[in-house]
Amino acid sequence: MAELRLEELSASNIVAANALSLKPGQEQFITPVSYSAAAAVNDPATTWQRVVTDGDDVVGFVMGSFDANAEHEEFTSILWRINVDADDQGRGIGTFAVQALADEARARGKARLFVIWEQGELGPEAFFVRSGFKPIGETQYGETIGALDL
Numbered sequence: 266m267a268e269l270r271l272e273e274l275s276a277s278n279i280v281a282a283n284a285l286s287l288k289p290g291q292e293q294f295i296t297p298v299s300y301s302a303a304a305a306v307n308d309p310a311t312t313w314q315r316v317v318t319d320g321d322d323v324v325g326f327v328m329g330s331f332d333a334n335a336e337h338e339e340f341t342s343i344l345w346r347i348n349v350d351a352d353d354q355g356r357g358i359g360t361f362a363v364q365a366l367a368d369e370a371r372a373r374g375k376a377r378l379f380v381i382w383e384q385g386e387l388g389p390e391a392f393f394v395r396s397g398f399k400p401i402g403e404t405q406y407g408e409t410i411g412a413l414d415l
């Protein structure tokens with residue numbers, strides 16, 4: 266593997282980021298309901314979006330949100346979306362992306378990074394737990410809220 270790098274989401278890489286593929290059955294986990302409800306608009310001032318590159322290839326995407334005025338605490342420092350191309354999953358790219366977002370949250374003075382996931386056989390729970398997120402509660406829709414101490 267070449268060295269993994271982060272690039273800001275931009276006109277030059279957004280097509281590749283949108284073309285990242287998923288494994289069968291993963292689609293339903295990509296945007297838990299709570300996120301869609303909270304995010305009618307993604308504010309560029311509070312949104313942190315990066316693609317992960319491996320050499321010339323875009324292999325992943327990660328998005329965080331840091332909205333100090335969010336109604337619920339978890340939305341003040343949250344992993345909003347992460348996905349790694351189907352063919353590149355299991356190579357540590359997701360871990361790299363989570364660590365990058367955790368570094369960003371730390372740099373913004375946050376004590377915790379939150380994430381919300383839906384449970385399910387093909388869902389990301391094992392990945393988030395492996396990444397250090399601990400389940401701390403549930404949303405009104407029954408999704409799990411996880412927190413990573415920074």
Ligand SMILES: CC(C)(COP(=O)(O)OP(=O)(O)OC[C@H]1O[C@@H](n2cnc3c(N)ncnc32)[C@H](O)[C@@H]1OP(=O)(O)O)[C@@H](O)C(=O)NCCC(=O)NCCS
Nearest residue numbers: 294346347348349354355356357358359360389391392395
């Ligand atoms: C979740 C996701 C980002 C993980 O990315 P990844 O690059 O495959 O993860 P990594 O290679 O860094 O894996 C880190 C650890 O988590 C484990 N892991 C990852 N996915 C797993 C799964 N589905 N089940 C069990 N363990 C899993 C790995 O085995 C690894 O453990 P190890 O360190 O003991 O070897 C990727 O599977 C994905 O894009 N899924 C579809 C989109 C999605 O569900 N996103 C989350 C909601 S927004």
